[in-house]
Amino acid sequence: MREPFGGLILNIAFRMLVPFTIVYGIYVLCLGEFSPGGGFQAGALLSVGVLLSRMIMGENAKFNVAGKTSVVLAGVGTFLYTFTGWLTLFGGGRFLEYDFMPIHMEPMHEMHAMAIFLIEIGVAVCVMMTIINLMDAIIKRGDEDGSSK
Amino acid sequence: MRGLVAVLLAVITSMFCTVVTYLPEIGDVDTAPNQHVTPTYISRSAEDTGSPNIVTGVIIDYRGFDTMWETSVMFLAGLTTVLVLTSNTVGRRPEEEPEDPDEGEVIK
Numbered sequence: 001m002r003e004p005f006g007g008l009i010l011n012i013a014f015r016m017l018v019p020f021t022i023v024y025g026i027y028v029l030c031l032g033e034f035s036p037g038g039g040f041q042a043g044a045l046l047s048v049g050v051l052l053s054r055m056i057m058g059e060n061a062k063f064n065v066a067g068k069t070s071v072v073l074a075g076v077g078t079f080l081y082t083f084t085g086w087l088t089l090f091g092g093g094r095f096l097e098y099d100f101m102p103i104h105m106e107p108m109h110e111m112h113a114m115a116i117f118l119i120e121i122g123v124a125v126c127v128m129m130t131i132i133n134l135m136d137a138i139i140k141r142g143d144e145d146g147s148s149k
Numbered sequence: 150m151r152g153l154v155a156v157l158l159a160v161i162t163s164m165f166c167t168v169v170t171y172l173p174e175i176g177d178v179d180t181a182p183n184q185h186v187t188p189t190y191i192s193r194s195a196e197d198t199g200s201p202n203i204v205t206g207v208i209i210d211y212r213g214f215d216t217m218w219e220t221s222v223m224f225l226a227g228l229t230t231v232l233v234l235t236s237n238t239v240g241r242r243p244e245e246e247p248e249d250p251d252e253g254e255v256i257k
Contacts, residue, residue: 033200038208071228078224081217096213098198109199116200116209123220130227137234 014056022049039120043127067136070129077126084118
């Protein structure tokens with residue numbers, strides 16, 4: 001999508017909407033432990049924020065994530081999940097056994113909560129970047145088809 | 150060979166259909182999951198996982214390994230779709246050969 005389709009009205013309307021979407025995504029990510037929500041939903045919301053700004057503003061969008069960066073970050077999100085499992089290995093436990101997180105906190109379930117939060121960040125980054133990847137690929141293909149005519 | 154495969158498929162299908170009648174009803178309190186697993190999750194997940202949300206506690210703490218591969222599968226599926234969509238050869242119409250109107254006349 002080399003040329004954005006946003007006119008004046010869409011530009012101003014979505015300028016208001018995008019920050020709220022991203023803040024709501026972060027809220028769902030952080031509160032997923034206490035309320036309905038979690039990594040997958042937060043990732044979808046965050047990607048909607050990025051994609052809205054890109055669709056309106058094109059390549060000049062503030063929240064844009066370029067093509068190769070999003071592929072790398074999707075892998076980084078998946079790695080963050082696995083890395084949390086490795087952290088418990090370093091702490092002396094088994095894979096994903098959260099009682100043995102390296103940072104010790106006194107009530108045992110605080111360490112579980114920390115590990116759950118790390119994992120949800122990983123899942124959210126992975127979901128967000130995968131959705132952006134798919135959108136990128138479709139947009140790129142559409143551009144190529146359009147230019148060949 | 151085809152007849153043998155058909156008979157085997159028929160036998161397997163009838164076995165599956167027979168077994169379905171022995172499955173417990175949904176919501177039956179006497180089944181093993183409803184007697185041990187679910188009450189344990191409900192009563193212990195808050196102190197075990199530190200998460201007041203039972204769903205989060207189950208999918209990330211008790212079943213963390215499952216969710217890890219779920220995330221990996223989603224990442225790989227997205228990556229494969231991107232590779233298929235951005236490749237130049239898959240799913241495209243072959244380029245039309247440029248027609249040369251003079252060629253036929255030369256052969257005549």
